[in-house]
Amino acid sequence: MTQIWQPKPSKEAPSKEAGPLGWLYKNLFSTPLNSILTLLAVSFLFWAIPPLFQWAILDANWAGESRKACTSGSSGCAGACWVFIKVRFELFMYGFYPEAERWRINLVFLLLAFTSMPLFAAQFFTAKKRQVILAVLASAGIGLLHGLWWCLGSIVYFSLPIAFSLFSLQESVYPYAKQKEMISLLSSVLLAAVVFFLVKTTQSAGTATTLALSTFLLALPFFYCKRLSSNLWRWIVLATVYPCIAFLLLVGDNFGLSHVETHFWGGLFLTLLVAGTGMATATPIGILLALGRTSELPVVRLLCVSFIEFVRGVPLVSVLFMASVMFPLFLPEDITFNKLLRALLGVAFFYAAYIAEVIRGGLLAIPKGQFEAAEALGWAYWKKMGLIILPQTLRLVIPGLANNFLSLLKDTTLVAVIGLLDLLGVAKAALADAEWLGFSKEAYLFAGLVFWIFCFAISRYSNYLEKKYHAIYQS
Structure with missing residues (x-):
């Protein structure tokens, strides 16, 4: 006659090793010294936190627009102001x-967030065509702040580099290796010329020349380096393009922006x-x-x-x-x-x-x-x-x-x-x-x-x- 072995039900873990009591015993009261330190720490927290909470939250003054809101009344000075x-x-x-120009700071940090998020928090930013989304958001923000014509101009300004970059990255455009370098150089020159004539319509020749040269210097490595990884491209953009945009926005004196010392x-x-x-x-x-x-x-x-x-x-x-x-x-x-x-x-x-x-x-x-x-x-x-x-x-x-x-x-x-x-x-x-x-x-x-x-x-x-x-x- 065969006997089937059946294990007995498992016993519950001792209360000192499982559950909240087990955690307290293991981490806070495992030795007499730890018990004394725990009691001292708890006593200090009970002594410090209630008065601080009373001063900072319960008795604090939250409403008002002047000093009188914190000094008038019987309980005016009881809590934090x-x-x-x-x-x-x-x-x-x-x-x-300047208060009227603080939107430029907000825009700079918004651009930084959208530029760096794919690098530092890629798992939360997986949408496709990030550059296009960033250009649309930047153009919309400029349009809301400065009107329709600025919006259209910013769309052109942001879309041209993207279009030229995509054109440059297509292998089918360059069937022969010897022609790629020359076409890359010509693409950079053409993009700089387009930026020059666009800026020249509203700004001085010096400003247009500076932006055109900057565009040429920034576009040239983009057109030459076509086989870099997407993350490396993002680092290049964050290290080269973003500082230029942030500088132009914060300092001003270009594109109709007032100069801020x-x-x-x-x-x-x-x-x-x-x-x-x-x-x-x-x-x-x-x-x-x-x-x-x-x-x-x-x-x-x-x-x-x-x-x-x-x-x-x-x-x-x-x-x-x-x-x-x-x-x-x-x-x-x-x-x-x-x-x-x-x-x-x-x-x-x-x-x-x-x-x-x-x-x-x-x-x-x-x-x-x-x-x-x-x-x-x-x-x-x-x-x-x-x-x-x-x-x-x-x-x-x-x-x-x-x-x-x-x-x-x-x-x-x-x-x-x-x-x-x-x-x-x-x-x-x-x-x-x-x-x-x-x-x-x-x-x-x-x-x-x-x-x-x-x-x-x-x-x-x-x-x-x-x-x-x-x-x-x-x-």
Whole structure:
């Protein structure tokens, strides 16, 4: 007679190992020391959070347009006065940028979002023909802001480069390899000529010539380099075309836009501008410095080591002071640099030295076999570094790069020493207004919250990249 074995039902896990009680026991009360620390932390939270919540939310003043909303009445001064933040909100965001021209800042950041989203958040931006969508949105925005004729002109301006690029990328157009280079050159010249005659109808000859030459220089590599990947093309557009458009929009003095001096720039706009430009320029410079420091060429290695060690040995405040005050003394009298440009260069080269050391640490972590494998294929130095070594290096140093980016974002407050008003500087300027004296807690809390939001976003995005590329590497 055969017997069938039947297992007994599984017993429930002990309460100390499963469920909420198990999690609490494992993470907060696993040892006597952890239990004491947990109780102290909970006591501190119960002591600090209720009064803060009462002051910032329950007793706060939210409605009103002047100081009287926070000082009148029996409970006028009981809580925070967020009326101050509401009234000065645009000052915190844009600084002293002219109110009628602030749409240009919004358009620049909108273009940045649509340009960078396919690169940094491709899983959320999978629609086809992104360039056409961006051109349509930009044309519609310009039309809504400046009228029908500007809308039609912008459609022509945006559609011509797209049409010429698509025409240039068709292999059937170039049946013979020798003719491709000549036709690419002629296409660039033709596009520059079209831009010149279009701009000449509304602008001066100098402006038209400048835009035509810029179009030629930007279009030429597009027509010559036809076999690059789509992601590389997006990086090229983000690094070349977008800065030109942003500069024309923000500075103005072209296409009917009024000129806005950089000393009017400020607030969160200036903070993001300095931080974003610093990150975008310091990273490639840091990569080149790291490669130079590990180079076998003694002169290149000596120059890179000297620059890195010198910059890392001085504080950022002194670099900004030198760039703003001392650097112009070494230039001829007829040559001047904008104060904001000097600050951008100082921040970029300062953090390039730190990023170079982060990249160098990643290069040292790459197994020697990777270098030998690339050399066995007969690859040149730049091809070996670009396709094998640097991708692995950047994957390893994501936490270090994110840490430098966080420091850069917070160090943008130091530009106040050379007279530029970032978010924190604008907060101090707003507090100097006689009507709003005494609301420093609200101003600094708001500025700190804004910095925390951006720093937290960078931290979470770096964590996402770590998991993403680690999973790809493991698979």
